[in-house]
Amino acid sequence: MARKRKVANLMGLAVLSAVVVKPMHRYEIAAQLRAWGKDNDMGVKWGSLYTVVDNLAKHGFLEIAGSERDGARPERTIYRITDAGRAELTDWTRELIADPEPEKRRFMAGLSVASVLPPDEVVELLTQRITKLDRTIAENRTQLAALDGTVPRLFLIEEDYELAMLAAESEWARALRDSLADGSFPDVEGWRAWHRDGVMPADIAEPAEGGADTPQSQHD
Known part of the structure; x- marks a missing residue:
């Protein structure tokens, strides 16, 4: 801690x-x-x-x-x-x-309530995010390449880390986007039906209602 x-x-x-x-x-x-x-x-x-x-x-x-x-x-x-x-x-x-410390990120907060949006809209929003991430990655790589040989690598470690994290996030977001788009994401059809019909399917509603019985609450 x-x-x-x-x-x-x-x-x-x-x-x-x-x-x-x-x-x-x-x-x-x-x-x-x-x-x-x-x-x-x-x-x-x-x-x-x-x-x-x-x-x-x-x-x-x-x-x-x-x-x-x-x-x-x-x-x-x-x-x-x-x-x-x-x-x-x-x-x-x-x-x-x-010492790793959990960091509350805006993206994580958005993902935690993504169900309030139709999955097709989430696909579009993830596409926007991926495009912006990939643009930032390309710009950062160009900046790093320009510094190569002029700044000791010792002072660029944090830039390497940032690039790795951005690349990992882009890859993860792309995989989520693609699974929603091609229907391979679990329960995506029920999610879509919920927004189409206005009724949460039972197989989604039951786990949501039981959400209070989490591993943390079991230990309380």
């Missing part, structure tokens, strides 16, 4: 990963994170950067190393990582890599 962290926002991890390289002020941190693509990897919200840096400093993960002034611009505070910050960075990274 993931441990409770003093700064739980993934922006905190991103900031620590930047400042561990060298002391930086907030503008440098933001520029470095953008250059690394961390806004894509971690869903970084730039508006929270100031608050996250302040919280990291408050909890002893960062400390002020000095300040600098560039012309007429306001003075900028430079932060460096502390020993506690290094420990937090490495521990957090280990947890994220080693």
